[in-house]
Amino acid sequence: MKIVRNKCLIWTRVSSQEQLENGSLNTQLTLCTEYARSLGFCVIEHESAYESAKAENKKFKQMMKKLTDRKNKFDALIVLSASRFSRYLPLASNTLMELKKVGIYIHIVRGRMTSENDKGVMDIFQEFLRANQENHERKEITITSRMAKLKQGVSASKPPLGYITSNNRGKLDDNNILLPSIQLCPKNAPLIKKAFKLILQKRTLTEVTAEINSFGLNINRKYLGELLRKPIYCGKLVDKTLMDKGIPFVMGRHEKLISISEFDKVQKLLSKKALKRKKKTNEEEIPLNGLLRCDTCQKNLTGYLTKGIPYYKCNHGCKLNIPGKKVHRVNDNLLSSLQLDTTFIKDIINLIEIKYKEKYSEAIQKQKIKRKELDKLDSRLENLLLSKLDGEIDNSTYKKIKNDTESNIIILQDELNDIKVPEAQLIHQKIINLIKNPNTLYNRLSVYDKKPFLKTIAIDGLTYNKKDNKFNNIKINRMYKLHP
DSSP states (O other): OOOOOSEEEEEEEEOSHHHHHTTHHHHHHHHHHHHHHHTTOSEEEEEEEESOSSSOOHHHHHHHHHHHOGGGOOOEEEESSHHHHOSOHHHHHHHHHHHHHTTOEEEETTTTEETTSHHHHHHHHHHHHHHHHHHHHHHHHHHHHHHHHHHTTOOOSOOOTTEEEOTTTTOBOTTSOBOOSEEEOTTTHHHHHHHHHHHHTTOOHHHHHHHHHTTTOOOOHHHHHHHTTOGGGGTEEOOHHHHTTTOOOEEOSSOOSSOHHHHHHHHHHHHHHHHHHHHTTOTTTOTTTTTEEETTTOOBOEEEEETTEEEEEOTTTTOOEEEHHHHHHHHHHHHHTEEEOGGGHHHHHHHHHHHHHHHHHHHHHHHHHHHHHHHHHHHHHHHHHHHHHTTSSOHHHHHHHHHHHHHHHHHHHHHHHHSOOOOHHHHHHHHHHHHHOHHHHHHHSOHHHHHHHHHHHBTTOEEEETTTTEEESOOBOTTEEEOO
16 A cells, blocks of 8 residues: 555643643644654644543544544644553554554654554554553552552542642641641532531422522532532542442541531431432333334334323324233233343353452452461461470460460451352352343343343334234344244
8 A cells, every 4th residue: 555645633632730731732743743744744733632541532532533534634643652642552552453444654753653564563552552551550659649648538539519629738747647638618618518407407409409509609409419428528538449449438537517427317318309209200110111112103102100000102193092001911921932042141151250250359369368367277276286285385375375366267257257259150040040031030120220121122122013912023132032
């Protein structure tokens, strides 16, 4: 393929405010432009972004759309370094090869690398690998730093409404412990506190939103509900970094707005209100709402209740109106007539095994560690007895060490018993049995999981034929076959 160097797109990117303020975008653009001109590109266009390079973000997608649009006739993409393009190896390598297939080559200014030849492709892959590794190392450092802050009771996240960043952020007290990184906001903290108190008075979230907005806060009901569920207001720091280590929360050293007991009461009140709102949707009585189509006009049927009795009707002129129980029976018969294609069982088991390992790998590892520790303690008891018999220790020393060791064994055994890991084979069999019986599985699902499940079974929805009382032209998931 003849390589053309006529029109190129320069991509510049920063991921922090500091880089933005230091003029990094201008520096990248200047160096890339000089490089493009040295290669003889006549037309040079430019796109920039202030976003992370870890994933395929919004600006990156927009840039790629522009680059690959045939109308624009780009021949190359020029970036200052591999890290300015992407720090996510799968995305970077796939994009490189996809662009090369359509005759668009990547040029990296630092190192003067190009995907126009095989050597250049390998060099760029190495750069992508290095950038990916740097990103991984940065992530590890960030996690370690974040964990260190949290263990000292210092928030490592952006302060929520009602708090502001403290002037003492990053400073140490007399005992060399970090001072709180957040403090109460004099303007907004009293209003958030008032919102908690109003919920405790059993006021609705809509009423609370209106009242605190009358003081100039200006937030919507949904956002206020999200705020009132944040444990940080009662002094708890909840963070994914902690959860990954099995720690649900730590107590922060910042000033709290509300006591833990009051916070828990607010959560119960908010949950009750959420349940009441969900009940109004009547999902349980009309689970096929949004899935059923009219056989005459092919438009969606609408589910509704009359005196608590479910119906589905066509609002598009067909005047079709069907009792819900009748349609639900047809749906049950359909699910009961499905037979699992046995050729999929191996794939299903592999998927279950992957999910099983994802869910229980940490617990299994903990079990192994506890068992190893128990084995050591058992060996210690045996050696202890031998030492006594050989006269190396006296009876009182033997009893003391024996009692301590046996106490540790009991503690470890209790800890081991608390680690619950079901047998993989039982899990496999249970899930396979449920998948083999989709009607049983459907009836066990919660009302909010039933609709997504049916969508995976009947890919294009369900078209109801009132005359024959059945579903027409059903496109069934390939995992199942219709049993006559």
